Amino acid sequence: MDVMTALYTRKHYALLPEGFPAQLIEGQLVCEPAPIFGHQRLGFAIGKQLERLVGPRRMGIAPVDIHLDEFNVYQPHVVVFREPVDDDAAWEDVITPLLVVEVLSPSTASRDRQVKRIRMLDAGVEEVWLVDRAGGLIEVYDRGRYSDVPRRVTGRETIASSVLPGFELTPRELFAS
Numbered sequence: 001m002d003v004m005t006a007l008y009t010r011k012h013y014a015l016l017p018e019g020f021p022a023q024l025i026e027g028q029l030v031c032e033p034a035p036i037f038g039h040q041r042l043g044f045a046i047g048k049q050l051e052r053l054v055g056p057r058r059m060g061i062a063p064v065d066i067h068l069d070e071f072n073v074y075q076p077h078v079v080v081f082r083e084p085v086d087d088d089a090a091w092e093d094v095i096t097p098l099l100v101v102e103v104l105s106p107s108t109a110s111r112d113r114q115v116k117r118i119r120m121l122d123a124g125v126e127e128v129w130l131v132d133r134a135g136g137l138i139e140v141y142d143r144g145r146y147s148d149v150p151r152r153v154t155g156r157e158t159i160a161s162s163v164l165p166g167f168e169l170t171p172r173e174l175f176a177s
Helices: 010-014 037-054 109-122 171-176
Strands: 022-025 028-031 059-061 066-069 072-074 078-080 099-103 127-132 137-142 151-154
Touching (some): 022 109, 037 059, 037 078, 037 099, 037 171, 066 109, 072 109, 099 109, 109 127, 137 171
Antiparallel strands (some): 022 028, 066 072, 078 099, 137 151
8 A cells, every 4th residue: 555645635636537546534645456356245245235225326336435524535335325416426526425334454444443434423424334354243333422332243143224224234144145
């Protein structure tokens, strides 16, 4: 992972060519290669489930830009928006998501847990789901006074969304699919 040292803003980010593999994190332009196949497969499986619940105009699968503030533009793996998004909407005009799912990689897990999760919850995302394939674990962080205390499940336990009725995951089933 290459991290640039100059402080970048959303205006700089907007100048990147479409499809450029980068996020803006704390004013740093972070460029990363595509995740491994199993990582992508999990994101897609979760996205399919969410699409069945909310329809294709309320959800997106990475790369999807989430403009949180002047120095943070993230590309979570799966997002669910509060309202349908117009096909011609620019990402910077899309409202803060209702729910975000990050599939963790060993190289990004710490940043996803300690930086991105906190910023997304502070920006108004109601739930942040962290899917840890290596640990066989799913963590859900809810916005509000308990945002630092996740709900966690492993194995055959099921965890359900508190903001999106009908959305639930069971680690054993998800990781085996």
